[in-house]
Amino acid sequence: MKKNNITNINDKVRAKKHLGQHFLKDENIAKKIADTLTLNGYENVLEIGPGMGVLTKYLLHKNLYLVAMDLDSDSIVYLNHTFPLQHPKLIKGTDNFKVIEADFLKQNLQELFGEEQFAITGNFPYNISSQIVFKMLENRHQILEFTGMFQKEVARRICEKEGSKTYGILSVLVQAFYNAEYLFTVHPQVFDPPPKVQSGVLRLTRKTAFYLPCDEKLFFRVVKAAFQQRRKTLRNSLKTLNLPDNLREDTIFGLRPEQLSVEDFISLAVRIDEALN
Incomplete structure (x- = not known):
């Protein structure tokens, strides 16, 4: 049975290889990712894969409504029972913060924010990062902004322009609907466990005209x-x-x-x- 007073999270939450987890441990990087959100035209934010909440706490310093979604039940227990203790101003069940155990790829996003506009951010599991992007495109009518961390190669590919060998399907499909910016590179040592590759943070901002003049x-x-x-x-x-x-x-x-x-x-x-x- 999970305890509500977790004091050493390293004993309770282990990064799981099958979930593609690499927990960010650098506070400065977490703050920089939180600051990639412009909050222009929306106040709802979905964080995918909050893990131990290193990014979550910086998001909650902002004036927004946050839903933190994770498939890992250990992370959910940590966020629900330990996170409010670390941040006394947060009380479980308050209007600005909600934690849910769910699979983003299977989640009906309208159940989270109704018809309201929102943004997505997170330290995305590398093994499903492309699938996350495709689901974002399917729901682009509600997703004004998308920021966060990918494997560097994937982040570069999404933001690449024509004429490059890495320019491809993701580049064209994303940039047809969003303005794409590669923001900065993140090195492996800031994660636990460190991945074998570098990571990259990007920002996608939905275009004003995000419907195409064709099928x-x-x-x-x-x-x-x-x-x-x-x-x-x-x-x-x-x-x-x-x-x-x-x-x-x-x-x-x-x-x-x-x-x-x-x-x-x-x-x-x-x-x-x-x-x-």
Whole structure:
């Protein structure tokens, strides 16, 4: 049975490899991540994977309503029973702070904030970081801002521009709807246990126009098909779409996907949508 007066959290909460956990222990980095939130246009924040609350406490210094969500029951016990003791101004069940045990990938996000706008932040588990981003895109109508820590390679890829070898599916899909900024790099020694890779913190700010002028499912399909065969030209990688010959003769189909900007992909999807309908 879990005790409510945990005094040595290292004896109670262990980072679990199957959950991709690496607990941040650097207070300065935690504060910097909390400060990546602009709080422009929203006051609701969802923190994914709070662990031992090193980021949580800095978020609660701000004027916001915070939901901390973790799949690890040990972390939930810690946050619910020890965290308020470390922060006397916080009382379990108050209106500005809620802890829930849940799987973000399975959670209905409207149950958290209704129809209100919100932001997401956290030290994201590296083994599901791409899935977290895709779920964010599915719920972009409510998610104004998204900040936090990824494996550096993934964070760089999300923010990359055309012309780079790391520019890919995540880059285009995210930047079609959000302005992406790579903010800073975090080294392994600030984690327990330290990961084998460097980490990177980014900020995604939703664009004012975050709906596309074409069928969005088609846009996703075009981008994924193009990069799944990234060494081929679009003329070859998009064969499965059965495009009209006159469209495929356009010079853009002689390019490889990394040569197209996000705007180019949107324009291409518009033309394909018109050609197929």
